[in-house]
Amino acid sequence: MDIRVQDAAFDPGALLSQFTPHAARAGAGAVISFTGLVRDLPGATGGLSRMVIEHYPGMTEKALHDIAQQASSRWSLGPVLILHRFGALTPEQPIMMVATASAHRADAFLAADFLMDYLKSRAPFWKKEFTADGAAWVAAKDSDEDALSRWR
Template structure:
């Protein structure tokens, strides 16, 4: 298991290849990369804050839960913080399991958790405003599946 909370951009291809190389015994690998969205067309940047130590610990606990629940061979979560522009990679999840259903379910579980419960604070900045991002009803409904 690997959890990384970092300001620096990450190389999705390199991380995916490294993850696959160490996923011994896996029959399926799922990767997902989330990008900063510009929903209204006026996003200048997104600022993401977190508490070092607390954030990694909280994410690691959810990854441990996913590993146990879906018998994962391995799991990876990378999440960025700081100032990010539209379309920049904000996070990545990778899961490896013996069977694809487990790899997909665990990846979706982790993505839903990161979207709604991971201790990050996100602020969308436009030319004339700054607005904190809150979890939506759809995000909350997604969590209820688990």
């Protein structure tokens, strides 16, 4: 299980290139990856100038570990990677990445979907968007909370 919480930018392609042979050596026949990107805000004056992600050092790593552990106990998985950035980001930059591996694709697909749903509303990250009009914290969506009920 590879859990990373970092302010540094990352290259999703490079990470996947490292993850894939590692998963193959562990016996995987399928690798799924998800990359989350900072979307621009076309409706705001001048668009999104930056997004700042705050997190809870200590709890964040524990929560991500716990989420990955839950996924590994529900599905038959090989290696799992979760990387999430914090600090200042600009539009089009990758925010986070999840990669899962399994012998057959269904487990890896389901686990990646599960990890994303849990990450959204159970990992202590908060996003703040800055535009020429001012700054605002991104509000949690009810649909994110509802998504968790799929897995109960």
